[in-house]
Amino acid sequence: MSPQSIGVVMNGVTGRMGYRQHLVRSVLAINEQGGVPLAGGGRVLLRPVLVGRSAEKLERLSAGHDIAEWTTDLDAALADDTNLIYFDAQVTQARVKAVLKAIDAGKHVYAEKPTAETSEDALALAEAAAAKGVKNGVVQDKLFLPGLLKLRRLIDGGFFGRILSVRGEFGYWVFEGDWQAAQRPSWNYRTADGGGIVLDMFPHWAYVLENLFGRVTSVYAQAVTHIPERVDEAGEAYRATADDAAYGIFELEGGIVAQINSSWSVRVNRDELVEFQVDGTHGSAVAGLRNCRIQHRATTPKPVWNPDLPVTARFRDDWQEVPDNAEFDNGFKIQWERFVRHVVEDEPFPYDFASGARGVRLAELGLRSSAEGRRLVVEP
Ligand SMILES: NC(=O)c1ccc[n+]([C@@H]2O[C@H](COP(=O)([O-])OP(=O)(O)OC[C@H]3O[C@@H](n4cnc5c(N)ncnc54)[C@H](O)[C@@H]3O)[C@@H](O)[C@H]2O)c1
Numbered sequence: 371m372s373p374q375s376i377g378v379v380m381n382g383v384t385g386r387m388g389y390r391q392h393l394v395r396s397v398l399a400i401n402e403q404g405g406v407p408l409a410g411g412g413r414v415l416l417r418p419v420l421v422g423r424s425a426e427k428l429e430r431l432s433a434g435h436d437i438a439e440w441t442t443d444l445d446a447a448l449a450d451d452t453n454l455i456y457f458d459a460q461v462t463q464a465r466v467k468a469v470l471k472a473i474d475a476g477k478h479v480y481a482e483k484p485t486a487e488t489s490e491d492a493l494a495l496a497e498a499a500a501a502k503g504v505k506n507g508v509v510q511d512k513l514f515l516p517g518l519l520k521l522r523r524l525i526d527g528g529f530f531g532r533i534l535s536v537r538g539e540f541g542y543w544v545f546e547g548d549w550q551a552a553q554r555p556s557w558n559y560r561t562a563d564g565g566g567i568v569l570d571m572f573p574h575w576a577y578v579l580e581n582l583f584g585r586v587t588s589v590y591a592q593a594v595t596h597i598p599e600r601v602d603e604a605g606e607a608y609r610a611t612a613d614d615a616a617y618g619i620f621e622l623e624g625g626i627v628a629q630i631n632s633s634w635s636v637r638v639n640r641d642e643l644v645e646f647q648v649d650g651t652h653g654s655a656v657a658g659l660r661n662c663r664i665q666h667r668a669t670t671p672k673p674v675w676n677p678d679l680p681v682t683a684r685f686r687d688d689w690q691e692v693p694d695n696a697e698f699d700n701g702f703k704i705q706w707e708r709f710v711r712h713v714v715e716d717e718p719f720p721y722d723f724a725s726g727a728r729g730v731r732l733a734e735l736g737l738r739s740s741a742e743g744r745r746l747v748v749e750p
Pocket of ligand 1: 387460461584
């Protein structure tokens with residue numbers, strides 16, 4: 371059976387995420403492997419149509435990857451009936467308007483997180499997609515990281531007993547841009563441009579917590595701007611108006627307490643850029659992007675507090691590596707394949723705009739909690 375091909379309008383592919391993770395590591399990689407394998411047999415190839423603001427950049431990009439179609443005219447790309455999917459990895463601020471246009475044109479829509487800057491807008495997207503009857507999805511890549519897949523396996527296998535708490539540590543030092551170039555775009559540090567680590571990371575924590583441990587029932591957060599001035603891509607100093615660190619406590623259904631630090635102003639003294647420690651009555655685990663270590667109650671050492679003696683125990687040696695037991699593909703690509711099967715053969719896809727809206731709402735409540743200095747209930 372020769373593979374069918376569907377047009378995918380891709381907006382924001384000149385950006386960091388749009389280019390590397392979505393175009394190169396997902397859509398082009400899928401085509402290189404012969405398309406998305408369908409449950410019902412056969413394969414679907416993806417025909418990317420690159421959309422953006424700069425003709426020059428798009429032309430260079432399509433020539434470099436042998437991509438036939440690109441345009442700066444989003445309306446024209448959406449008017450083509452052979453384009454079934456619209457994908458958006460633009461800066462957050464530009465997302466709602468473009469996604470609404472795509473929904474209006476009857477396209478199935480897939481978008482980066484956060485789906486919007488406010489929960490009102492994020493809900494409006496979910497409602498518009500539902501009203502038009504188009505499939506919709508939001509990127510929730512962290513769920514498909516090898517480390518978190520191993521954590522999922524431990525939960526499913528009953529390893530933890532009753533889960534008590536989750537401690538997440540995310541972050542790294544983002545250079546200020548003066549003597550070494552910043553490794554993230556400057557819009558991330560300006561509130562007016564849709565920046566801020568709460569809006570960036572709380573949507574991730576929302577779906578990670580909800581999918582692995584349970585619904586978030588309350589949030590307390592302290593969002594701060596540790597570095598008040600940075601230097602942008604053009605070498606100009608600017609005021610960082612957005613939060614660059616957030617210290618959050620989330621209560622989850624079932625009484626689990628999750629505490630997650632997110633920071634672009636922290637130096638890494640961990641094995642990975644994100645790590646989650648999960649403690650349960652029967653065992654504990656520390657999961658990162660790729661690896662996951664465990665300690666069972668039967669192998670838990672008994673430390674005794676005595677500051678008069680030097681520490682001789684090597685606590686980390688008492689942990690055991692969880693084996694891969696599988697081959698792990700790129701998380702963004704796995705989710706693309708699932709979204710395409712959702713569109714083509716109606717495979718269930720729980721990562722929809724409604725779940726994206728819950729992520730935006732958690733960010734919004736986190737910022738409000740910080741501003742008001744109090745814990746806020748997250749309504750179901
Ligand atoms: N899933 C993840 O792990 C993850 C990680 C980083 C960023 N993101 C999300 O992806 C999106 C893009 O982030 P990025 O880091 O790739 O950003 P980026 O600045 O590298 O890219 C932004 C893209 O949007 C386009 N754009 C459209 N309108 C624009 C405007 N008015 N101003 C500036 N650029 C405009 C740019 O041309 C570019 O293609 C954001 O919504 C961000 O929250 C997701």
